[in-house]
Amino acid sequence: MEILFNPNIAYILLVVGSVLLLMAIVTPGTHLLEGGALFMLVLAGYAIYYLGFNLWALIILVLSLVPFVYAIQKPKRELFLALSLLGVIIGSVYLFPSSGWLPAVNPLVAVVVSVLSAGFLWLVVRKGIQAHHARPLQDLSTLIGKTGQAKTPVQEGGSVQVAGELWSARSGKPIPAGSRVRVVSREGFVLVVELDDQPKM
Numbered sequence: 612m613e614i615l616f617n618p619n620i621a622y623i624l625l626v627v628g629s630v631l632l633l634m635a636i637v638t639p640g641t642h643l644l645e646g647g648a649l650f651m652l653v654l655a656g657y658a659i660y661y662l663g664f665n666l667w668a669l670i671i672l673v674l675s676l677v678p679f680v681y682a683i684q685k686p687k688r689e690l691f692l693a694l695s696l697l698g699v700i701i702g703s704v705y706l707f708p709s710s711g712w713l714p715a716v717n718p719l720v721a722v723v724v725s726v727l728s729a730g731f732l733w734l735v736v737r738k739g740i741q742a743h744h745a746r747p748l749q750d751l752s753t754l755i756g757k758t759g760q761a762k763t764p765v766q767e768g769g770s771v772q773v774a775g776e777l778w779s780a781r782s783g784k785p786i787p788a789g790s791r792v793r794v795v796s797r798e799g800f801v802l803v804v805e806l807d808d809q810p811k812m
Contacts, residue, residue, distance in 0.1 A: 615654060615657060615658040615661070616658060616661050616662060618662060618707040618715040618716050619716055619717050619720045620658070621655055621658035621659065621662060621707065622703055622704070622706070622707070622716040622720065622721065622724065623720070623724055624651050624652075624654050624655040624658065625651075625652070625655040625659075625703050625706065626699070626703050626724050626725070626728050627651050627728070628647075628648050628649075628650075628651030628652035628654075628655050629648075629652075629672075629699050629703065629728075630728050630731065630732055631644050631645075631647045631648035631651060632644075632648040632652065633679060633695075633699075633732060634648075634732070634735060635648055636679070636680070659706065659707075662707050662708070662715075663707070663708050664706050664707060664708065665705055665706060665707070665708055667705075668701070668702045668703075668704075668705040668706040669702065669706060670702075671698050671701055671702035672698065672699060672702030672703060672706065674698060675694075675695045675696075675697075675698025675699045675702060676695070677695075678691035678692070678694040678695040678698070679691070679692065679695035682695060692733065693733075696729045696732060696733065699728075699729075700721075700725040700728075700729060703716075703725075704716050704721045704725070752797075754773055754774060754778075754794050754797065754802060755794050755795065755796060755797065756793070756794060757773050757774055757793070757794050758773070758791060758792065758793050758794075758807050759771050759772050759773030759774070759778075759791075759792055759794070759804075760772050760789065760790070760791060760792065761780070761786050761787065761788050761789060761790045761791075761792050761804075762777065762788065763788050764785065764786065764787055764788050765780050765781065765782045765785075765786040765792070765804060766781065766782050766784070766785045766786065767781055768780075768781055769781065769782075769786070771792050771802060771804055773792075773794055773802065778800070778801075778802045779800065779801045779802070780792070780801065780802045780803070780804045781798075781801060781802075781803055781804075782803065782804050782805060782806075783803075783805070784805070784806065786804065786805075786806050790806055790807075791806070791807045791808075792804040792805065792806060792807055793805055793806075793807035
């Protein structure tokens with residue numbers, strides 16, 4: 612455990628744990644990111660307890676979550692994401708007490724780890740935010756009112772081709788295969804259709 616008491620190792624653990632934590636906020640539910648973040652931050656916390664810390668740097672680290680949460684709520688808030696990353700870098704570099712104005716962490720280690728983690732987070736988090744706010748490729752509500760063709764007999768179940776795709780379908784009345792159908796509603800990914808006997812315009 613002596614290796615944990617090296618400020619450079621503690622810094623790397625803290626940054627990696629912070630990166631995993633921020634990624635877990637953007638993509639919750641995987642449990643891998645959350646578990647990895649918890650493990651790294653517990654080790655970093657143990658080292659911080661032994662080495663001591665600068666309170667102002669810890670406050671910067673905690674406050675860096677505020678612009679991050681604000682940035683992930685809506686797209687095009689890259690400035691707040693950048694502020695959050697800058698806060699994580701400054702807070703973690705100066706977290707450990709030193710004798711002078713230079714941080715206890717080796718400047719070369721700090722630069723390399725900070726640039727790599729900030730660049731990685733910038734790309735991953737921005738892509739995650741964009742994916743989260745992107746419109747679905749197939750907006751199912753636009754299928755209502757469209758016409759298609761029954762590929763199998765349809766009543767309690769069946770298949771229809773609508774908008775160039777094959778869909779599961781059901782109908783209140785029997786519809787023979789090959790008939791023209793109209794989508795009247797949907798239930799999840801199942802289209803509710805009816806026989807369309809209107810002439811084509």
